[in-house]
Amino acid sequence: xxxxxxxxxxxxxxxxxxxxxxxxxxxxxxxxxxxxxxxxxxxxxxxxxxxxxxxxxxxxxxxxxxxxxxxxxxxxxxxxxxxxxxxxxxxxxxxxxxxxxxxxxxxxxxxxx
Amino acid sequence: xxxxxxxxxxxxxxxxxxxxxxxxxxxxxxxxxxxxxxxxxxxxxxxxxxxxxxxxxxxxxxxxxxxxxxxxxxxxxxxxxxxxxxxxxxxxxxxxxxxxxxxxxxxxxxxxxxxxxxxxxxxxxxxxxxxxxxxxxxxxxxxxxxxxxxxxxxxxxxxxxxxxxxxxxxxxxxxxxxxxxxxxxxxxxxxxxxxxxxxxxxxxxxxxxxxxxxxxxxxxxxxxxxxxxxxxxxxxxxxxxxxxxxxxxxxxxxxxxxxxxxxxxxxxxxxxxxxxxxxxxxxxxxxxxxxxxxxxxxxxxxxxxxxxxxxxxxxxxxxxxxxxxxxxxxxxxxxxxxxxxxxxxxxxxxxxxxxxxxxxxxxxxxxxxxxxxxxxxxxxxxxxxxxxxxxxxxxxxxxxxxxxxxxxxxxxxxxxxxxxxxxxxxxxxxxxxxxxxxxxxxxxxxxxxxxxxxxxxxxxxx
Numbered sequence: 001x002x003x004x005x006x007x008x009x010x011x012x013x014x015x016x017x018x019x020x021x022x023x024x025x026x027x028x029x030x031x032x033x034x035x036x037x038x039x040x041x042x043x044x045x046x047x048x049x050x051x052x053x054x055x056x057x058x059x060x061x062x063x064x065x066x067x068x069x070x071x072x073x074x075x076x077x078x079x080x081x082x083x084x085x086x087x088x089x090x091x092x093x094x095x096x097x098x099x100x101x102x103x104x105x106x107x108x109x110x111x112x113x
Numbered sequence: 114x115x116x117x118x119x120x121x122x123x124x125x126x127x128x129x130x131x132x133x134x135x136x137x138x139x140x141x142x143x144x145x146x147x148x149x150x151x152x153x154x155x156x157x158x159x160x161x162x163x164x165x166x167x168x169x170x171x172x173x174x175x176x177x178x179x180x181x182x183x184x185x186x187x188x189x190x191x192x193x194x195x196x197x198x199x200x201x202x203x204x205x206x207x208x209x210x211x212x213x214x215x216x217x218x219x220x221x222x223x224x225x226x227x228x229x230x231x232x233x234x235x236x237x238x239x240x241x242x243x244x245x246x247x248x249x250x251x252x253x254x255x256x257x258x259x260x261x262x263x264x265x266x267x268x269x270x271x272x273x274x275x276x277x278x279x280x281x282x283x284x285x286x287x288x289x290x291x292x293x294x295x296x297x298x299x300x301x302x303x304x305x306x307x308x309x310x311x312x313x314x315x316x317x318x319x320x321x322x323x324x325x326x327x328x329x330x331x332x333x334x335x336x337x338x339x340x341x342x343x344x345x346x347x348x349x350x351x352x353x354x355x356x357x358x359x360x361x362x363x364x365x366x367x368x369x370x371x372x373x374x375x376x377x378x379x380x381x382x383x384x385x386x387x388x389x390x391x392x393x394x395x396x397x398x399x400x401x402x403x404x405x406x407x408x409x410x411x412x413x414x415x416x417x418x419x420x421x422x423x424x425x426x427x428x429x430x431x432x433x434x435x436x437x438x439x440x441x442x443x444x445x446x447x448x449x450x451x452x453x454x455x456x457x458x459x460x461x462x463x464x465x466x467x468x469x470x471x472x473x474x475x476x477x478x479x480x481x482x483x484x485x486x487x488x489x490x491x492x493x494x495x496x497x498x499x500x501x502x503x504x505x506x507x508x509x510x511x512x513x514x515x516x517x518x519x520x521x522x523x524x525x526x527x528x529x530x531x532x533x534x535x536x537x538x539x540x541x542x543x544x545x546x547x548x549x550x551x552x553x554x555x556x557x558x559x560x561x562x563x564x565x566x567x568x569x570x571x572x573x574x575x
Contacts, residue, residue, distance in 0.1 A: 026150075
């Protein structure tokens with residue numbers, strides 16, 4: 001299981017990534033993140049919903065209430081154009097960050113060995 | 114399945130607590146519906162009623178979730194507005210408490226100033242009595258025949274001596290002994306003798322300042338009026354005295370300079386009074402040099418003693434401290450009950466000038482506000498009492514129309530200060546127009562900075 005402390009700051013990217021394929025409702029997003037991470041990432045509801053609402057306020061995602069036959073109304077979220085651009089930007093930032101950390105850790109490890 | 118979940122006590126309690134933190138009704142209903150839908154989906158997967166509490170626990174603290182959702186729904190505009198409003202409230206509170214602190218501080222300073230004046234009152238009165246007999250410092254609005262301003266006011270800004278200031282500056286240190294620089298030798302000083310035809314010097318009756326007088330005159334910042342270049346008077350006086358020494362005909366030059374001192378004093382300005390003293394000190398130096406050169410004998414010309422000149426300088430300065438609304442009791446005692454003090458016209462002029470700005474900040478604008486205009490009443494009384502002694506035409510006009518004149522100072526960014534400080538002062542004065550507590554602290558500050566420094570002359574001696 002990934003340390004939740006390490007996930008801080010990356011959750012927005014992961015939620016955007018989950019919504020990149022198709023529209024989903026909250027519970028579905030949570031399950032999708034679990035699936036995408038192979039069960040390594042456990043997103044709490046208390047974390048997910050504020051992120052969804054923040055992204056909606058920022059117009060990175062938009063929502064629609066849909067009611068299926070015999071089902072409760074569900075609030076589906078989908079990525080907007082702004083959200084796609086944000087995902088691209090966040091992914092690029094993450095890539096740079098990862099490279100720097102990898103490089104630093106590799107140097108440190110060489111020093112230890 | 115739907116109804117039992119909606120009415121389950123744990124769910125109801127959880128949703129109530131989350132939604133209690135959200136203020137917008139529509140948002141509240143949406144969040145409620147969305148979280149119910151989440152719980153339903155989770156229940157459908159687990160299928161057990163026992164797990165409802167566990168599912169709810171996964172959301173964490175409902176109060177925290179509610180607050181986080183409320184914050185997440187805030188747009189940037191709302192966040193900025195909220196920050197701005199918070200900042201404004203904090204700013205006003207800070208201003209309020211700092212204003213109260215400064216108001217107390219300045220009130221104390223004003224009180225100490227009044228105590229100091231009371232302490233020095235008898236010495237001041239004694240010195241005034243001694244000096245009152247000197248005709249040079251008489252003040253009167255009657256029997257004025259010829260105004261030197263007609264001749265001088267237009268010539269103050271540019272004249273031969275100001276243009277030659279570098280040479281004047283080097284030469285003045287030993288002007289009675291050092292050779293006169295070539296450039297100064299050519300300077301025409303006929304005007305010094307011509308001034309004997311005048312008995313007073315009015316800075317407002319003619320010349321560049323005359324347009325600021327009269328009922329139709331536009332209000333103007335009293336601190337930015339065209340100020341005479343007074344320094345050319347001492348420069349001209351030195352040269353005139355030196356030529357008298359070199360021609361071995363010193364007495365007419367001494368008399369001319371004495372008359373020049375009188376004219377400078379009758380400008381009813383503090384700087385004019387100080388220049389008059391400086392001219393009398395030069396007269397004294399020339400007198401001593403004339404005796405040394407054997408041109409005249411001691412007693413041939415009635416000069417002021419060195420100590421007397423120093424006493425005059427101090428008294429003229431301290432009079433400015435007494436003619437003030439920061440200590441109305443002492444001001445009334447000095448100006449309204451005894452003989453007219455020397456230096457009173459310039460002192461009242463200085464007070465009137467600062468009154469203009471302070472008055473605008475001491476009046477009551479809003480209900481329940483403290484009105485401190487009574488502090489300024491003494492300036493009106495002094496101006497009234499001064500009528501037989503002082504012209505002060507511009508100052509009388511500015512005091513009556515103080516609001517207009519104060520506005521010119523604020524518009525100028527309180528032109529006594531430049532750059533950032535000037536802008537800071539400007540906004541401080543603008544703010545003072547709208548915040549009662551800030552205005553009152555500012556008014557007290559204006560009173561406290563106006564005059565207390567004038568009595569330091571006495572305090573330093575003690």
